[in-house]
Amino acid sequence: MRRLIELAKIVDGDLNHSPELEISGVGRIASVSESEITFANSRSHYDRFLASDASAAIVSGIEGITDQPIGQQKTLPKAVIVVADAEAAFAAIATEFRPVIERRTSGVHPTAVVASTASIGPDVTIHAGAVVMDGAVIGDRSTIFPNVTVMEDCQIGQDTTIFPNTVLYENTVVGDRVILHAGVVLGAFGFGYKSHTGKHELSAQLGNVVIEDDVEIGANSTIDRGTFDATRIRRGTKLDNLVMVGHNCDVGEDNLLCSQVGIAGSCNVGNGVVMGGQVGIGDHLNIGDRSILMAKSGLMHDVDPGQAVHGIPARPARKQMQIMAVSSKLPEMRKMLKQLSKSVEQLQQRSASVDQCRDAA
Amino acid sequence: MRRLIELAKIVDGDLNHSPELEISGVGRIASVSESEITFANSRSHYDRFLASDASAAIVSGIEGITDQPIGQQKTLPKAVIVVADAEAAFAAIATEFRPVIERRTSGVHPTAVVASTASIGPDVTIHAGAVVMDGAVIGDRSTIFPNVTVMEDCQIGQDTTIFPNTVLYENTVVGDRVILHAGVVLGAFGFGYKSHTGKHELSAQLGNVVIEDDVEIGANSTIDRGTFDATRIRRGTKLDNLVMVGHNCDVGEDNLLCSQVGIAGSCNVGNGVVMGGQVGIGDHLNIGDRSILMAKSGLMHDVDPGQAVHGIPARPARKQMQIMAVSSKLPEMRKMLKQLSKSVEQLQQRSASVDQCRDAA
Amino acid sequence: MRRLIELAKIVDGDLNHSPELEISGVGRIASVSESEITFANSRSHYDRFLASDASAAIVSGIEGITDQPIGQQKTLPKAVIVVADAEAAFAAIATEFRPVIERRTSGVHPTAVVASTASIGPDVTIHAGAVVMDGAVIGDRSTIFPNVTVMEDCQIGQDTTIFPNTVLYENTVVGDRVILHAGVVLGAFGFGYKSHTGKHELSAQLGNVVIEDDVEIGANSTIDRGTFDATRIRRGTKLDNLVMVGHNCDVGEDNLLCSQVGIAGSCNVGNGVVMGGQVGIGDHLNIGDRSILMAKSGLMHDVDPGQAVHGIPARPARKQMQIMAVSSKLPEMRKMLKQLSKSVEQLQQRSASVDQCRDAA
Secondary structure, X not given: OEXXXXXXXXXXXXXXXXXXXXXXXXXXXXXXXOOEXXXXXXXXXXXXXHHOOOOEEEEOXXXXXXXXXXXXXXXXXXXXXXXXXXXXXXXXXXXXXXXXXXXXXXXXXXXXXXXXXXXXXXXXXXXXXXEEOOOOEEOOOOEEOOOOEEOOOOEEOOOOEEOOOOEEOOOOEEOOOOEEOOOOEEEEOOOOEEEEOOEEEEOOOOOEEEEOOOOXXXXXXXXXXXXXOEEEEOOOOEEOOOOEEOOOOEEOOOOEEOOOOEEOOOOEEOOOOEEOOOOEEOOOOEEOOOOEEOOOOEEOOXXXXXXXXXXXXXXXXXXXXXXXXXXXXXXXXXXHHHHHHHHHHHHHHHHHHHHHHHHHO | OEEHHHHHHHOOOEEXXXXXXXXXXXXXXXXXXXXXXXXXXXXXXXXXXXXXXXXXXXXXXXXXXXXXXXXXXOOOOOEEEEOOOHHHHHHHHHHHHOOOOOOOOOOEOOOOEEOOOOEEOOOOEEOOOXXXXXXXXXXXXOXXXXXXXXXXXXXXXXXXXXXXXXXXXXXXXXXXXXXXXXXXXXXXXXXXXXXXXXXXEEOXXXXXXXXXXXXXXXXXXXXXXXXXXXXXXXXXXXXXXXXXXOOOOEEOOOOEEOOOOEEOOOOEEOOOOEEOOOOEEOOOOEEOOOOEEOOXXXXXXXXXXXXXXXXXXXXXXXXXXXXXXXXXXXXXXXXXXHHHHHHHHHHHHHHHHHHHHHHHO | OEEHHHHHHHOOOEEOOOOOOEEOEEOXXXXXXXXXXXXXXXXXXXXXXXXXXXXXXXXXXXXXXOOOOHHHHOOOOOEEEEOOOHHHHHHHHHHHHOOOOOXXXXXEOOOOEEOOOOEEOOOOEEOOOOEEOOOOEEOOOOEEOOOOEEOOOOEEOOOOEEOOOOEEOOOOEEOOOOEEOOOOEEEEOOOOEEEEOOEEEEOOOOOEEEEXXXXXXXXXXXEEOOOOOXXXXXXXOEEOOOOEEOOOOEEOOOOEEOOOOEEOOOOEEOOOOEEOOOOEEOOOOEEXXXXXXXXXXXXXXXXXXXXXXXXXXXEEHHHHHHHHHHHOOXXXXXXXXXXXXXXXXXXXXXXXXXXXXXXXX
């Protein structure tokens, strides 16, 4: 519990009333409870605050309130702390209630198993139960959380964080400032088989996975090794949870791949691409720079740079929207079609009888 | 191997014949082999038993058999054990062949690493290789299986089971009688980015994950932490494997979320909702109480309470069924449309010639 | 760095020129850089090599080059090493630059925790942090990588490889020459519930998972245990990453299941089946031998042997292709329909006026 006046001081804000109000925590407007503080940085947001259970909010950018002296807000129905940037101030207060864990460099935990041939940079932390196998290199200030497995000859850059229970197969290369969340698997075998008389024989697995600088990969995502060379995720690209990137793919820079996206083998994805959740991409496709693949799309063809696509099969998004709109009228269209067919038949009969009649005349 | 008469005794049932028959195990009707025993609790089930390889079944609720004295069943072609509840008796016999593992409270394994600042309740079991970090609290009688990682300040309730290799990020809160299956990841970073000139900067990650009482979460599912406050799964909700719940979501009570469901950030899901496999839900949507989202649906809009929806984009299920039925006639409709178009053109020409003719007359 | 002439010797090939060229590694034609060597085994592949950054390639099967004496190739614009099988030679050179890790049998690592009641065959390797619980059996020459958890009474065959952080629940049976990639979970509870007044109670979890010989399972895939007996994956079947197989399923021999496929409970899948990525199969369905389920299909009905299906709902692929083609014309069809409707109305009016006219005459 913190008094409202204390919170106002922390964010250097102006409080209108109720300095002694006890606050138990922070809550977004959609889920805030009575004793929590929320924030509002627009009129509509502020109106939702008034309608919510919350008795206090941090506010900014609301006409008639934040642009007036605090003295004039004393009659407002609920307590507000006026600041310059409500979201930033809200974040500061959130950390008051749930402090960010400060993790200090703590070296190699006695239960971690680090091969004598591995090379560990200065100020690296390797937590309990982590295993670093022969020839692996871990760069300065990187953190390996508990129960991570780093297999032979992996190279991990500087200031990289690998969360618990993640697995890097042999020869995986990871850049600087990379974040690998828990349960990520890099470098498992590519799903390539040669089939003889119905039996499937695994193809070559001689490549590896290369993750460039500033990439972030979500929990339980998997990226398979290349057949001969690298499956590559380029600088600055972010993957959400449970994403699959197949063998030999080259995924460009600064992409955003939402949860449960699946990319089959040997695709080339450009830079600045955005993929919605559960998108699937067939193998050997080229996805152009800055293209947008809308959620759940199924790609069977290349995508041009800058293009937005949608649907299964994926089509230009505008076109797909039209198709979806018309689809919802399909039952009605079918009825109409049947009726038209009947009308035309009647007209044809009449027309024939008119002809007959004329012929007879 | 067990003799049939022994099995009959175990379930206190009446056997018609073949007491010395040797039984090697149990098998459902769909996969039972000759030496196994199966069960039937309906006439159709019983008929499948007769047609199967099995030589014996536990039966209940079959007219003309289970409602007659066992003496009259001696001439039946296959051996049956008549009981009051065939499925329950079948379960009892299954445990004869594959006994349920009895796991006793065994304290903290010497290779588990439990921080001195962690608080461990009475009768807790922490298995080999599990790591419990600073400030974590584990309630009475809970079980932490091998290679689980519980990060700082997590709070785990009583009688909760965490299967191997699961990861709880810092500040995760888990209730009583919760089951987390292997490979679950709770509290990884939410997939929220602010993009400046094409670069993506991670948003605040100040929240946590709250799992209420009696929730069960399937293998390798992932639930991301909230931006400022909690991503929450409410009491009694069950998640299947490989499910993704995005940051800031509030998932209500007693839901069933089938495998590979993905829910994007900041959704509010009501109580008693059922989601089929591979459903995807766009961000910031409201899913009403007791609604049903059919398998593979893609949600782009809110769903009303009690509504059943289906399709991509999701529409009322009844409507979508109609659309799907008509869709299958699309090629035929197009042909019909072309033909009609031709017919109408002909009629127009004739009509024009009739007019001409009339005008000429 | 290797000189080109050295590489030619390794693969016993004929080099046309540039013996002293320094090569830094291998690259597929799609991603090769200037200092790397690539390969070409067709004319079109060779043309791409000429257009690429690469200065050298291993070649076979290219008319006018590989069928001519090497002496005649001296004037070719780029260096080539002519061999009998370019892909095989390329693989050999790939291993020169990134040697395959040789892992020797190394027994049980001191930090592995193996129950005294477990039975470990000769020449088994159990790596650091792996946990093998009571009664488990591990066959000859099998390898258990770090941080794997093998629960009670599991039976693992010979020459089987279990990559890091994989989990086998109690009673799981795994055959010979099986590969389980990192993060796989076998035997978690089936998603079966009995619901009373809106609450969900877990059904029996008495079965197990059986993985037959020569099966390979991709990273983070999950297979749930049967209710009473086995969920079974039969001999030679290969699963890609993030695949879900529900409880009681029986998946036949020599199948290929691509990434993110989900199979609901109690399905029977035949032999030689191929499933594309993100396919979903409803519960209790029968999928015939050698059927093909195209990517992203949603199965609501059984599939006949040899049938190819596609779409949501899945239909015969040929039919679905027609439907998809016509779908793209839906907006145009609707316009056409409206126009036709108008034309027919006009024709009806005219026809009526003709009739009137005739009646009046």
